Amino acid sequence: MSLNTAQNASGEAPSTSRPAPNLNNSPRLKRRRRPWVFALCAAFVAAGALGTAFAFTSVNDTQEVLVVSRDIKRGETIEVGDLSVVRVSVDPALTPVAGSQKGELQGSRAAVDLWAGTLLTEQAVTDSLVPGEGESLVGISLTPAQMPSEPLYGGDAVRIVTTPGDQGEVTDEEPVTIEAVVVGVSRVEETGETVVDVSVPEREAADLAARAATGRVALVLDARER
Numbered sequence: 001m002s003l004n005t006a007q008n009a010s011g012e013a014p015s016t017s018r019p020a021p022n023l024n025n026s027p028r029l030k031r032r033r034r035p036w037v038f039a040l041c042a043a044f045v046a047a048g049a050l051g052t053a054f055a056f057t058s059v060n061d062t063q064e065v066l067v068v069s070r071d072i073k074r075g076e077t078i079e080v081g082d083l084s085v086v087r088v089s090v091d092p093a094l095t096p097v098a099g100s101q102k103g104e105l106q107g108s109r110a111a112v113d114l115w116a117g118t119l120l121t122e123q124a125v126t127d128s129l130v131p132g133e134g135e136s137l138v139g140i141s142l143t144p145a146q147m148p149s150e151p152l153y154g155g156d157a158v159r160i161v162t163t164p165g166d167q168g169e170v171t172d173e174e175p176v177t178i179e180a181v182v183v184g185v186s187r188v189e190e191t192g193e194t195v196v197d198v199s200v201p202e203r204e205a206a207d208l209a210a211r212a213a214t215g216r217v218a219l220v221l222d223a224r225e226r
Helices: 035-061 202-214
Strands: 062-068 083-089 135-142 157-162 177-188 193-201 217-221
Touching (some): 135 217
Antiparallel strands (some): 062 083
């Protein structure tokens, strides 16, 4: 039997081996880079950093201050149980009382009416009452023509001067003048008048009240520089 005509027992020609394909030589797919993906990731990272910084700053900006726990009328004694300590972010324009001073306010008095839930400021607390000993408080209702247009503030030194009578008579005598200190000012919208509370010595309170009741008085604001 010749070699070139040899067949296997089944009659099939012997198979010839073929080399395996080289996969390393196949062309690679190039990945497309998407710039917007990187930009979006960078934006998320920056936003997270800003959020963390804001939260950190917000926490550091808060401080412990005192708030009123129950309604306190003007002049009432402040007890420790009337105040609570909270941590809030406070406007720099305010002057709140620090929470650490809670115990120090025991026995102080409310300088104004305090309502539950309001922030306690330094101006709302006093160690003395108005009027003080030997002083009396008198309310005077004045029209715009009976007082200066300059706004009045607590502590202003003023004089209450008796004005001429209904007939406008003017005498050679010096007008009666009573020195006083402004304690409070309120405006009556219905009448347009202004009620000025002034503190005067007790011996002059009755005379001033009687003169103020006639409506023939005027308020004079003296120099604020002392």
